[in-house]
Amino acid sequence: FEQIFKNSLTGLPIGGGKGGSNFDPKGKSDREVMAFCQSFMNELYRHIGQDQDVPAGDIGVGGREVGYLYGQYKRLTKQYEGVLTGKGLTFGGSLARTEATGYGLLYFTNEVLKANGESLEGKTAVVSGSGNVATYAIEKAQQLGANVVTASDSTGWVYDPEGIDVALLKDIKEVRRLRMSDYAAERPSAEYHEGKGVWTIEADVALPCATQNEVDIDDAKNIVSNNYIALVEGANMPTTLEATKYLQDNGILFGPAKAANAGGVAVSALEMSQNSERLSWTFEEVDNRLANIMKNIFKQIQDSCTKYEQGNDYVAGANIAGFEKVAEAMQGQGIV
Template identity: 65%
Template sequence: MSYVTEVKKKIKNNNKNETEFLQAVDEVLDSLHPLIEKNENYYKREAILERLTEPDRQIKFRVQWLDDDGQVQVNTGYRVQFNNVLGPYKGGLRLRDNVNIGIIKFLGFEQIFKNALTGLPIGGAKGGSDFDPKGKSDREILSFCKAFMSELYKYIGPDIDVPAGDIGVGAREIGYLFGQYKRLTSSHQSILTGKGLTFGGSLARTEATGYGLLYLTNAMLKTHGLSLENQRIVISGSGNVAIYAAEKAQQLGAKVIAMSDSTGYIRDDNGLDLQTVKNIKEIERGRIAEYVITHPEALYKEGKDIWSIPCEVALPCATQNELTLVDAKQLVSNGVKAVAEGANMPTTLEATHYLQKNEVLFAPGKAANAGGVAVSALEMSQNAERMSWSFEKVDKALQEIMEDIFSKISESAARFKQYDNYVFGANVAAFEKVIEAMIAQGI
């Protein structure tokens, strides 16, 4: 039995029912097999894979808060501090009713690789709770955030662990969390990123993940003699990442023809009016279906078959495993040229393999959506300097980081003659950096 197979079997036995985590581990270890087998005895003796896939610590805590009816509510909070050999733990907080330890571990594991690819000194972590902010009042969200931070603050700090936002955690939630940390510690430390501009936040943080996704996608296309100019783009989701991916795509000359939310999708072959989408989703907090009220020439359809729309570039930006094998076959039959992941693991393993087999350029999330954490780290730098950089300076740094990430993953893939296999390239580039630091620091 190979070392990789042995470790995978052990992880499966020790993490039963943690579907997303097991999927992420399988994807990484399977792709790293060519690298591992070159020096298998050494990696096994040093237990490299066991140390990489077992979190440093997993923190689970009760969150008790008061709703508007005076009823005490109880949720579960998590923080998985996965690996800090490159720097302080760094990763977002997710608030959603389906959050569990398996999802948090999957996200934290992916974060190790994503953060390593940025070239910045940050380790991997993730956290969150099964609390869902949707339908809650501002006062209820404040009550929850204060209770959540009253437990989490014991385990974080500017040189220990610096959380950020994720699904369900935007500027409002970050503000409430930061305020409670400040009350508990009497300090104004850089312990959260994604803060408001008036108290240490960074310009371009809102746009970072979406912009970064397009910077990397553009670099990938250019390497193959292609361009975003006049290309049809389909984007799943209509949250922060999707909206700013669409904005940067339009700035680079592409035509965004479809976006979605949890109820369905809109299609506008003339190109979406992004300002209308922003008004619906960011200001009115409405449903994407409302787009056709002011744009009757567009089509709204319920369901999740957005990938049936013919396009040259597909950007899954909604949630994990949203793009299935069936979807991949549909995209290929319609002539898609590139797929780049804006969400974390939005493409199933079967779909990923099918796209690669059919020579579709595929950029994995750990590389393609690293823009958010990259600018979070730049926010940490600004806080440490007690400085605020211009939007242009941050955006330029973001573009350079994303283009450098593509260069790294492309070179790593080519080194093993796995040309254009950017999943392999991303895993190898990040793995080598993390393992070098891990070995240098001893056990």
């Protein structure tokens, strides 16, 4: 339901689903990753299609993996169609797809803050993760005037009071595929810490962008005691239910993942549109559409909160707005 409601909120004609595999790409060569992707597609191709099911990347699946999967799909079907999103720009991908989830997160965060008399300008933000979502969330946050002072990976995290150096982060994680400890080694202002600890830093805005259930009740207590204004989810469901309730009960503005990180799937749908048109839009055109989609998602949530007297409970607002659209569509088609 989480993915279905998220896709519903985008206003685009897409359903939702989740799937994956138990293959761990860490420590594997490009050749090993390619062999697995090709083997995986040897079965998956029977169950997907541009008008049936369109997979996209997620944890452990980026542009490299999507490219291998798409290449095998074409070999097997002899079809050139928009059946996977997040493709390379030379074979049907969309500009701004790489940035979409992180950028969309910050467009949504900005709307949350504006609706409550705040803005990102001059704020300190903490981000967990150092993958696609985190990297571009940091980049857009800095463009909107915030100082982002943390990033992390599965082994540890860095605190950089001068602000995360995005160019160095991209080089470390995307090009050389190294650890955050290597970032700290090359950045004099950064401190490296083993394990967890991002949420102990004093800041204004928390942006968890790493993985599911990463923010627990102890983290929530740290966030409240440090007087954060907001927590907005960049990863899929990164905050436990207990932590979510504690944050809301203590007046922290809470942006749920099904709304806040919908930018990725929104631009996936825009990629599908471009594939259908056999056209490629400019970065600015895609980015502007993304910004408008995220603003519209927040407006739907606000409208639901007002209609059902939910105050600033954006979790309830997102659930109601997403559910109503799905329920209305099902009733209209005679499915229920």
